Amino acid sequence: MIVSARQRVMPWPAPVAFMGAIVACQVATLTAGATAGAIGDAVVVFAALNVYARRSHVRPAAALAVLALVPLVMLIGAAIPGRHLAPALRDGLVAALLLQALWVTAGIVSLDWAPLELPGRDLRRQLRIAACGIPLGILGDLILAPHPLVRAGNTPGIIVAVIVLGCLAAPSLELLFRWAVQDQLAGLYGDAGLVATNILFAGLYLGTGSAGYVALMGATGLGLSLAVRRTGSVWGAAGAHALLTVGALVIWPLVL
Protein backbone atom coordinates (compact mmCIF):
# COMPACT_ATOMS: atom_id res chain seq x y z
CA MET A 1 0.00 0.00 0.00
CA ILE A 2 1.35 3.43 -0.92
CA VAL A 3 1.05 5.95 1.89
CA SER A 4 0.97 9.59 0.83
CA ALA A 5 3.00 12.26 2.60
CA ARG A 6 -0.23 13.81 3.87
CA GLN A 7 -1.25 10.55 5.56
CA ARG A 8 2.17 10.15 7.17
CA VAL A 9 1.83 13.35 9.19
CA MET A 10 0.22 12.76 12.57
CA PRO A 11 -2.73 15.10 13.22
CA TRP A 12 -1.16 18.19 14.80
CA PRO A 13 -3.28 18.17 18.00
CA ALA A 14 -1.66 14.92 19.25
CA PRO A 15 1.46 16.44 20.89
CA VAL A 16 -0.63 19.39 22.11
CA ALA A 17 -3.16 17.02 23.70
CA PHE A 18 -0.35 15.19 25.50
CA MET A 19 1.13 18.48 26.71
CA GLY A 20 -2.29 19.43 28.08
CA ALA A 21 -2.54 16.06 29.81
CA ILE A 22 0.91 16.49 31.40
CA VAL A 23 -0.02 19.94 32.73
CA ALA A 24 -3.33 18.54 34.01
CA CYS A 25 -1.40 15.84 35.91
CA GLN A 26 0.89 18.46 37.41
CA VAL A 27 -2.11 20.47 38.57
CA ALA A 28 -3.86 17.30 39.83
CA THR A 29 -0.79 16.47 41.91
CA LEU A 30 -1.09 19.85 43.58
CA THR A 31 -4.85 19.95 44.03
CA ALA A 32 -5.97 16.31 44.39
CA GLY A 33 -2.83 14.80 45.92
CA ALA A 34 0.25 12.83 44.95
CA THR A 35 -1.65 9.60 44.29
CA ALA A 36 -4.03 11.21 41.77
CA GLY A 37 -1.08 12.87 40.06
CA ALA A 38 0.87 9.59 39.95
CA ILE A 39 -2.07 7.75 38.37
CA GLY A 40 -2.41 10.51 35.77
CA ASP A 41 1.34 10.41 35.08
CA ALA A 42 1.26 6.64 34.64
CA VAL A 43 -1.65 6.86 32.18
CA VAL A 44 0.10 9.59 30.16
CA VAL A 45 3.40 7.65 30.04
CA PHE A 46 1.57 4.51 28.88
CA ALA A 47 -0.49 6.37 26.28
CA ALA A 48 2.40 8.45 24.92
CA LEU A 49 4.72 5.46 24.51
CA ASN A 50 1.99 3.37 22.87
CA VAL A 51 0.94 6.09 20.45
CA TYR A 52 4.60 6.61 19.58
CA ALA A 53 5.16 2.85 19.21
CA ARG A 54 2.29 2.49 16.78
CA ARG A 55 3.02 5.62 14.76
CA SER A 56 6.80 5.85 14.99
CA HIS A 57 6.97 6.14 11.19
CA VAL A 58 5.55 9.69 11.30
CA ARG A 59 7.84 12.55 12.30
CA PRO A 60 5.72 14.32 14.96
CA ALA A 61 5.35 11.04 16.87
CA ALA A 62 8.96 11.36 18.08
CA ALA A 63 7.79 14.27 20.24
CA LEU A 64 5.52 11.88 22.16
CA ALA A 65 8.42 9.60 23.12
CA VAL A 66 10.27 12.65 24.45
CA LEU A 67 7.18 14.11 26.16
CA ALA A 68 6.65 10.77 27.96
CA LEU A 69 9.84 11.48 29.91
CA VAL A 70 8.23 14.43 31.73
CA PRO A 71 5.46 12.46 33.52
CA LEU A 72 7.92 9.55 33.88
CA VAL A 73 10.35 11.67 35.89
CA MET A 74 7.47 13.02 38.01
CA LEU A 75 6.23 9.47 38.68
CA ILE A 76 9.71 8.22 39.60
CA GLY A 77 10.27 11.22 41.86
CA ALA A 78 7.00 10.53 43.66
CA ALA A 79 7.56 6.78 43.89
CA ILE A 80 10.96 6.73 45.56
CA PRO A 81 10.32 6.71 49.32
CA GLY A 82 11.38 10.04 50.77
CA ARG A 83 11.89 9.12 54.41
CA HIS A 84 14.65 6.60 53.69
CA LEU A 85 16.91 8.79 51.61
CA ALA A 86 18.32 12.30 52.01
CA PRO A 87 16.58 14.70 49.57
CA ALA A 88 19.79 15.32 47.63
CA LEU A 89 20.46 11.59 47.24
CA ARG A 90 16.90 10.97 46.08
CA ASP A 91 17.24 13.78 43.55
CA GLY A 92 20.50 12.23 42.35
CA LEU A 93 18.88 8.84 41.92
CA VAL A 94 15.91 10.30 40.00
CA ALA A 95 18.33 12.28 37.83
CA ALA A 96 20.41 9.18 37.07
CA LEU A 97 17.28 7.29 36.02
CA LEU A 98 16.18 10.26 33.90
CA LEU A 99 19.57 10.34 32.14
CA GLN A 100 19.30 6.62 31.41
CA ALA A 101 15.80 7.05 29.96
CA LEU A 102 16.96 10.10 28.00
CA TRP A 103 19.88 8.11 26.56
CA VAL A 104 17.52 5.35 25.37
CA THR A 105 15.05 7.89 23.95
CA ALA A 106 17.77 9.84 22.12
CA GLY A 107 18.83 6.64 20.38
CA ILE A 108 15.28 5.73 19.40
CA VAL A 109 14.09 9.10 18.08
CA SER A 110 17.51 10.22 16.72
CA LEU A 111 17.88 13.47 18.63
CA ASP A 112 20.43 15.99 17.38
CA TRP A 113 23.58 15.62 19.54
CA ALA A 114 25.18 18.90 18.41
CA PRO A 115 23.97 20.97 21.42
CA LEU A 116 25.86 18.56 23.71
CA GLU A 117 29.25 19.11 22.11
CA LEU A 118 31.77 20.80 24.40
CA PRO A 119 31.97 24.56 23.75
CA GLY A 120 35.31 25.48 22.19
CA ARG A 121 35.68 29.11 21.12
CA ASP A 122 32.22 29.76 22.57
CA LEU A 123 33.35 28.93 26.12
CA ARG A 124 33.33 32.53 27.38
CA ARG A 125 29.73 33.07 26.25
CA GLN A 126 28.63 29.79 27.87
CA LEU A 127 30.33 30.84 31.14
CA ARG A 128 28.45 34.17 31.03
CA ILE A 129 25.15 32.30 30.60
CA ALA A 130 26.06 29.96 33.47
CA ALA A 131 26.93 32.91 35.73
CA CYS A 132 23.31 34.11 35.49
CA GLY A 133 22.52 31.23 37.85
CA ILE A 134 24.17 33.02 40.79
CA PRO A 135 21.79 36.02 41.06
CA LEU A 136 18.87 33.77 40.08
CA GLY A 137 19.80 31.45 42.96
CA ILE A 138 19.72 34.37 45.40
CA LEU A 139 16.35 35.42 43.98
CA GLY A 140 15.07 31.86 44.30
CA ASP A 141 16.19 31.73 47.93
CA LEU A 142 14.47 35.05 48.69
CA ILE A 143 11.22 33.94 47.02
CA LEU A 144 11.14 30.40 48.39
CA ALA A 145 12.89 30.89 51.76
CA PRO A 146 13.47 27.11 51.99
CA HIS A 147 14.87 25.21 54.95
CA PRO A 148 18.47 24.38 54.07
CA LEU A 149 18.65 21.00 52.32
CA VAL A 150 21.64 20.19 54.58
CA ARG A 151 22.21 21.53 58.10
CA ALA A 152 25.02 24.04 58.72
CA GLY A 153 28.15 22.28 59.98
CA ASN A 154 27.47 19.07 58.08
CA THR A 155 30.31 19.69 55.64
CA PRO A 156 30.33 16.23 53.97
CA GLY A 157 26.55 16.50 53.50
CA ILE A 158 26.91 19.94 51.92
CA ILE A 159 29.63 18.69 49.55
CA VAL A 160 27.53 15.68 48.52
CA ALA A 161 24.43 17.89 47.99
CA VAL A 162 26.41 20.38 45.88
CA ILE A 163 27.90 17.61 43.72
CA VAL A 164 24.62 15.68 43.31
CA LEU A 165 22.41 18.71 42.62
CA GLY A 166 24.99 20.65 40.60
CA CYS A 167 26.46 17.85 38.52
CA LEU A 168 23.52 15.49 38.18
CA ALA A 169 20.03 16.79 39.05
CA ALA A 170 20.11 20.26 37.46
CA PRO A 171 22.00 19.24 34.27
CA SER A 172 19.69 16.24 33.77
CA LEU A 173 16.65 18.56 33.77
CA GLU A 174 18.39 20.89 31.32
CA LEU A 175 19.15 17.97 29.01
CA LEU A 176 15.52 16.88 29.20
CA PHE A 177 13.93 20.28 28.60
CA ARG A 178 16.51 22.46 26.81
CA TRP A 179 17.79 19.65 24.60
CA ALA A 180 15.21 16.89 24.04
CA VAL A 181 11.80 18.53 24.63
CA GLN A 182 12.82 21.88 23.11
CA ASP A 183 14.35 20.15 20.09
CA GLN A 184 11.08 18.35 19.37
CA LEU A 185 8.55 21.06 20.22
CA ALA A 186 10.45 23.92 18.57
CA GLY A 187 10.80 21.70 15.51
CA LEU A 188 7.02 21.27 15.40
CA TYR A 189 5.73 24.63 16.59
CA GLY A 190 8.61 27.14 16.31
CA ASP A 191 8.62 29.87 18.99
CA ALA A 192 5.40 28.52 20.52
CA GLY A 193 7.32 25.29 21.14
CA LEU A 194 9.79 27.17 23.35
CA VAL A 195 6.91 28.57 25.42
CA ALA A 196 5.27 25.14 25.67
CA THR A 197 8.59 23.58 26.76
CA ASN A 198 8.85 26.02 29.64
CA ILE A 199 5.22 25.67 30.72
CA LEU A 200 5.98 21.97 31.23
CA PHE A 201 9.29 22.87 32.93
CA ALA A 202 7.65 25.35 35.33
CA GLY A 203 5.00 22.73 36.16
CA LEU A 204 7.71 20.56 37.76
CA TYR A 205 8.02 23.19 40.49
CA LEU A 206 4.33 23.31 41.48
CA GLY A 207 5.36 21.03 44.35
CA THR A 208 7.14 23.93 46.02
CA GLY A 209 3.73 25.57 46.63
CA SER A 210 5.19 28.95 45.69
CA ALA A 211 3.69 30.74 42.68
CA GLY A 212 6.65 33.13 42.69
CA TYR A 213 9.18 30.29 42.44
CA VAL A 214 7.17 28.58 39.67
CA ALA A 215 7.11 31.90 37.76
CA LEU A 216 10.83 32.40 38.37
CA MET A 217 11.66 28.93 37.03
CA GLY A 218 9.35 29.39 34.04
CA ALA A 219 10.94 32.73 33.13
CA THR A 220 14.44 31.36 33.75
CA GLY A 221 13.65 28.36 31.57
CA LEU A 222 12.43 30.59 28.75
CA GLY A 223 15.59 32.69 28.96
CA LEU A 224 17.76 29.57 28.92
CA SER A 225 15.78 28.18 25.96
CA LEU A 226 16.50 31.36 23.99
CA ALA A 227 20.18 31.15 24.99
CA VAL A 228 20.39 27.52 23.84
CA ARG A 229 18.72 28.37 20.54
CA ARG A 230 21.04 31.32 19.96
CA THR A 231 24.31 29.62 20.95
CA GLY A 232 23.47 26.07 19.86
CA SER A 233 24.90 24.65 23.09
CA VAL A 234 23.22 23.42 26.25
CA TRP A 235 26.27 23.74 28.54
CA GLY A 236 25.69 27.34 29.65
CA ALA A 237 22.06 26.55 30.50
CA ALA A 238 23.11 23.48 32.48
CA GLY A 239 25.64 25.58 34.42
CA ALA A 240 23.08 28.30 35.15
CA HIS A 241 20.53 25.77 36.38
CA ALA A 242 23.18 24.08 38.54
CA LEU A 243 24.23 27.38 40.17
CA LEU A 244 20.58 28.38 40.64
CA THR A 245 19.61 25.09 42.31
CA VAL A 246 22.70 24.71 44.46
CA GLY A 247 22.45 28.36 45.51
CA ALA A 248 18.73 28.41 46.25
CA LEU A 249 18.55 25.05 48.06
CA VAL A 250 21.96 24.57 49.69
CA ILE A 251 24.23 27.61 49.84
CA TRP A 252 22.12 30.76 50.18
CA PRO A 253 19.75 29.39 52.89
CA LEU A 254 22.88 28.86 55.03
CA VAL A 255 24.58 32.14 54.16
CA LEU A 256 21.80 34.72 53.92
Added chain:
Amino acid sequence: MSELGGFASNAAGAVAIGLLLVLLAEHEILRLVSSPRMRRARSALMIAIVPLLVVFVLVGVLRLADIAFTHP
Protein backbone atom coordinates in the same frame (compact mmCIF):
# COMPACT_ATOMS: atom_id res chain seq x y z
CA MET B 1 11.99 20.83 49.50
CA SER B 2 13.95 19.16 46.73
CA GLU B 3 14.73 19.67 43.06
CA LEU B 4 13.10 16.45 41.85
CA GLY B 5 10.33 14.49 43.49
CA GLY B 6 8.77 16.95 45.88
CA PHE B 7 5.53 14.95 46.06
CA ALA B 8 6.77 11.58 47.31
CA SER B 9 4.01 9.25 48.50
CA ASN B 10 3.66 5.54 49.30
CA ALA B 11 0.79 5.07 46.85
CA ALA B 12 2.87 6.51 44.01
CA GLY B 13 5.24 3.56 44.43
CA ALA B 14 2.34 1.16 43.93
CA VAL B 15 1.20 3.10 40.84
CA ALA B 16 4.75 2.96 39.41
CA ILE B 17 4.95 -0.79 39.99
CA GLY B 18 1.50 -1.23 38.42
CA LEU B 19 2.66 0.65 35.32
CA LEU B 20 5.82 -1.47 35.22
CA LEU B 21 3.78 -4.70 35.26
CA VAL B 22 1.51 -3.46 32.46
CA LEU B 23 4.48 -2.41 30.32
CA LEU B 24 6.30 -5.71 30.94
CA ALA B 25 3.17 -7.66 29.96
CA GLU B 26 2.80 -5.59 26.79
CA HIS B 27 6.51 -6.06 26.04
CA GLU B 28 6.12 -9.84 26.25
CA ILE B 29 2.97 -9.83 24.11
CA LEU B 30 4.75 -7.78 21.44
CA ARG B 31 7.60 -10.29 21.51
CA LEU B 32 5.22 -12.88 20.03
CA VAL B 33 4.80 -10.73 16.92
CA SER B 34 8.16 -10.56 15.17
CA SER B 35 8.06 -7.63 12.78
CA PRO B 36 10.39 -4.61 12.54
CA ARG B 37 7.55 -2.35 13.66
CA MET B 38 6.90 -4.42 16.78
CA ARG B 39 10.62 -4.41 17.55
CA ARG B 40 10.53 -0.61 17.46
CA ALA B 41 7.47 -0.66 19.70
CA ARG B 42 9.27 -2.91 22.22
CA SER B 43 12.31 -0.63 22.27
CA ALA B 44 10.00 2.37 22.89
CA LEU B 45 8.53 0.61 25.94
CA MET B 46 12.06 0.12 27.30
CA ILE B 47 12.24 3.91 27.80
CA ALA B 48 10.01 3.51 30.85
CA ILE B 49 10.63 -0.12 31.81
CA VAL B 50 14.27 0.21 32.93
CA PRO B 51 13.83 3.18 35.32
CA LEU B 52 10.62 1.71 36.73
CA LEU B 53 12.40 -1.61 37.30
CA VAL B 54 15.06 0.22 39.34
CA VAL B 55 12.31 1.98 41.32
CA PHE B 56 10.64 -1.42 41.93
CA VAL B 57 13.88 -2.93 43.29
CA LEU B 58 14.54 0.14 45.44
CA VAL B 59 11.02 0.26 46.88
CA GLY B 60 11.19 -3.48 47.58
CA VAL B 61 14.57 -3.27 49.33
CA LEU B 62 13.53 -0.29 51.45
CA ARG B 63 10.23 -1.94 52.43
CA LEU B 64 12.09 -5.12 53.43
CA ALA B 65 14.52 -3.02 55.46
CA ASP B 66 11.53 -1.38 57.15
CA ILE B 67 10.06 -4.75 58.07
CA ALA B 68 13.38 -6.21 59.19
CA PHE B 69 14.52 -3.32 61.35
CA THR B 70 11.24 -2.02 62.81
CA HIS B 71 10.83 -2.99 66.44
CA PRO B 72 7.41 -4.37 67.39
